[in-house]
Amino acid sequence: MKYQRIIFKVALALTLVGSWGVAAAESPKEAHAEGTDLKTEIKEYIQHHLQDSYDFSLYSYTDEEGNHVYVGAPLPVILWDNGVQLFSSAALHHGESVAESNGNYYALAHGKIYKTDAQGTLNYDENHHITNAKPLDFSITKSVVAMLFVGALMFFLFRSLAKSYAANRGVPTGFARLFEPIVLYIRDDIAIPNIGHKHYKKYMSYLLTIFFFVWFLNLLGLTPLGVNVTGNIAVTFGLSLLTFLVTNLTANKNYWGHIFWMPGVPKAMKVILAPIELLGVVIKPFSLMIRLWANMSAGHIVLMSLIGLIFIFHNWIGSSLSFVLSFVLSILELLVAALQAYIFTMLSSLYFGFANEEAHH
């Protein structure tokens, strides 16, 4: 025990001195000029990370000849442009070259695919917006791959949990049993109190799936794979749109009555309340969408900025401080990942509860 501690201390000291040595050796060469460049580079990197991408890149570096080398896998690009245009994202070379498919040319700019000519010319308007045509894009992007992965993982996990119930007369075994308390929590503390005993069953599939889907995607976003799925507005829009649809399509008469003709208030108030209530119907899922998106994006931005600071400080005090900070923040983000999934599920079930409320006036 004592020896271990000593060894640990020596190792720590060596590491610190060593990293300082490396930093010291590099600093004269790079000088100050690199400083601002690094900042913009990090900023761009964060921006790039927050966006979806057409290939699953793990990391990239610049080799001795000054070429950018990307390590990762290209993904299929699927475009709808007078028929399906299918090609590998490797053809785009991360925006460095123009891809050709059936005589059409496509180029990547700011993370989007535009239709161009053979030279890849991009036209800009006076506000520096690209005016090239954007084909309908159904590409299997990094986020789609992450979602497919999470979907497969969920199916594997919960199918095995379901099977272990059947095999052991209702007592789960194996790894998946870890999730049983969460499943029960969602049933007993989210669905039943909000929706009620009578109606909760039909929403259980949706609530359980949305909780684990969001949670797992949030957690996946914290891995070094760096997929930011739940921090993408299109994803949160899709999820909240489904909550919106489920709420309003399963709503009973009482729910619509409260929106269009609020019972128990004077007639003039009813007229005033109706548009407000109607607006509320849209605002509720809209807030769901923004909340999840903003929380996850903000987490990613702050965390990546702190990690970026390690490289900007370039000395061992600041860098290790940034490291500690980003470490603590990572732990916080773990909590946020679960919390946001919980909030999304909780609010969805609350809205389902509104939709199923019985008249009690």
Place this chain on the structure above:
Amino acid sequence: MEKLIEEFSFGLFFWQTLIFVGLVLLLGKFAWKPILNAVNEREQGIKDALDAAAKAQEDMAQLNASNEKLLQQARQEREQMLLEARQFKDKLMAEAKEQAQAEGEKLLAQAQAVIEGEKKAAVEDLKKQVASYSIEIAEKLLKSELSAQAKQDQLVENLVKEIKIN
């Protein structure tokens, strides 16, 4: 906001919705339903078992109570029986006593009657004996009295005297 709309990717939205809806349906059928059913069944099983245990306990208590009651009853019965036996014994003894007494009295009366009879017979006998002895004595007396002529003459004289009066 404009940037957000600019960033919005319809393709991603499309895939997300497709994957998610597919996942809800697939998991709903193959995972959530069996899991929730199994959990419900298990909970129902636990509840039933607890109910059964509670009922068994109740039954046990009831059984104990009825046992106690039965014991009480048996005890009471035994006491009753003992009481009855004692009463019967007393009655029997009293009866026997009475009977014995009556018998004794009867015997006594009989004995008295016999004694009385014997006594009467003895007295009768005695009377007879006395009479015969008297006659014998009288005879002897007469014989001795009348053996002398003088005496016989005097008697006749007396008798004649008596007849004269008449």
